[in-house]
Amino acid sequence: MNQSLVIALDFSSKQEVEQFLQPFEGESLFLKVGMELFYKEGPAILAYLNEHNHRIFLDLKLHDIPNTVKQGMKSLANYGVDMVNVHAAGGTRMMEAAVEGLIAGTQAGKQRPLCIAVTQLTSTSQGMMERELLIKESLNDVVLHYAKQADESGLDGVVCSSLEVPLLRAHLRPSFLTVTPGIRMAEDSVDDQVRIVTPQQARENGSSAIVVGRSITKAKNPVLAYQKMKQQWEGVTV
Template identity: 40%
Template sequence: MTISTTDSLTVNALTVDQRIIVPLDVPTAEAALRLIDSLPQVSFWKVGLELFISAGPGMLQELKARDKRIFLDLKLHDIPNTMAGACAAATRYGVDILTLHASAGQMGLAAALSAAQAESAAQNLPLPLIVAVTLLTSISAEALATELRVPLKPEAYVLQMAQMTQDVGLGGVVCSPQEVSQLRRFLPPDFALVCPGVRPTWASTNDQQRTLTPAQALQAGATYLVIGRPITASPDPAAAFQRICDECATALN
């Protein structure tokens, strides 16, 4: 199944299972391939820092060979020139979603987007959906204030980062599900909201601080949900994935 970046933002055209991204949070390519092949019904996979550093771009090629969509979650955060080069390279991999840190600032985000657009045109490849991480879902209001010394509540900080991201021209943000309703009031419907920190009522929250259930997040206006351990750490990952899909479909009908 291949869906273009533009089509991926037409949320009504996607089934619930196409809106759930499962992380490959494993240390090796071998473990990742076992997980992918054990869940053939999952169409969208996230490759994060651990696996990308361990397995390299070959992991992306394996996913594409299986006709899977790829969320390359590297959370790039550097000077504008470095971010531009990294985004151009990521575009050549043909990934569907790529993450940056919004806190890199407007110049860094703009340089990254411009480089991806140029590389996409030069290589005749689809432009990835580039989204900016607003605030990590592991960071609580207390940590934001006392550790990072940001004099804003999380929802105000996230809104500020999201509006800056939109002003630059990126296609969306990564945010906690608790901020989705607020962002939907201020941002256009085609601006993607990608939500980690989503946990069913029957799963542990682990290290996530600002959570909702998958059904609640979709009802609030989330575009994509990133759901890992409730699926991958389950005794029956396929059954857990299907249970989440069923709960979401029921809530949306």
């Protein structure tokens, strides 16, 4: 998982995904399937990506009562995905139930999908958290608290901004995963993100993996954009 670059498939149909992936023919990628794509295409899109030897992060951010999340994860474990997630705000019992469901749903002899928890979305600012969520603690304190609870609940890591990774590294085990969206090249548009960094900054901060969407999927040359991102993320000089 470490040093992975995950491409967010920000598309609404399988046809768009096929068109995007065509120039990458023969290359095994790590791809994120979110709500927009999964709700449109269902499990069939996961089967398609598996057939082409891609790794899959199924990003549905489950957040419900513990039993519902457990049963949901039990079903998701059958889809051949590599990683799934929940909202840490659902609490420790819900996160424990998520892992229980994945274990119960994973076929014998196979490894269960990694399970990570969303701390605070990278579109969230301190001001928004205080005004709209009525959370008065600092954003860093909230992210660290949620990350500790995720670790105690048996999860493999969290989704957070790379800006928070050094803080988490100082307080959590080295193998705890930090999957960081909000990645942009210096010249890219920020769009709806708030807490963003470049691939190089994410590497220097100690992120386990980065998630990149529009900077690659909306690029004129997606393959070139992916290669540039990957090189900067891996510290390759050309």
